[in-house]
Amino acid sequence: MLRFHHLLLLFLGILTSLATAASAPLFCKCTCFKNSTLIQLSGAQASCTQCTHAFCLSQNLPICKDVVTAPDNANANAEVFSTCIQRDSRKDQIIVWGFILGTTGLLGWAAAKRIDEMRRQGKKAAVTPNRTPYAPLPAASD
Structure with a gap:
């Protein structure tokens, strides 16, 4: 019985360490006009600070094509929205x-x-x- 408790504690310890060590992947949701797409933020230093309007425009997304090619790019911030989200923790x-x-x-x-x-x-x-x-x-x- 004592052996079972030791195995249970070991299993729970491993489970806890995995849960705290693993970080959920971050995504940047880029919305241009009314269409949106998710882009995974990769790299060791991935953070939500990367998810900006400029990041969405630099990805050359087809849904943002009209915003990028517009002669006056002043309206780009009004038509592009960026949101940082976590999925599948x-x-x-x-x-x-x-x-x-x-x-x-x-x-x-x-x-x-x-x-x-x-x-x-x-x-x-x-x-x-x-x-x-x-x-x-x-x-x-x-």
Whole structure:
């Protein structure tokens, strides 16, 4: 039993370290006019400060083509919106997978216990085959 607790603590420690060490990928949502696209911010120094109007315009996106080629680029800031977002957090993925694996483990444990009980009852029945598993009721008297 003590060994099980040590393994459980080790598993939870590894899970916690993975959740804190892994960072969620950052995306810059560039919206030009009414169309938008997501661009992943890559690199070791990726941060939300990179997601600016200039960043969106420097990507040469087809949806921003009319903004970039306009002769007066003064309206570009009014037509281009940038938003930094995080998607698919590693922590969220670990929590979901932990829940799924935990639930599956508990269901497997319950099934194994049930099979073990049925197997043990089968051995008892094989040892005493003449015994009935119930007591007959007395006949009703009128």
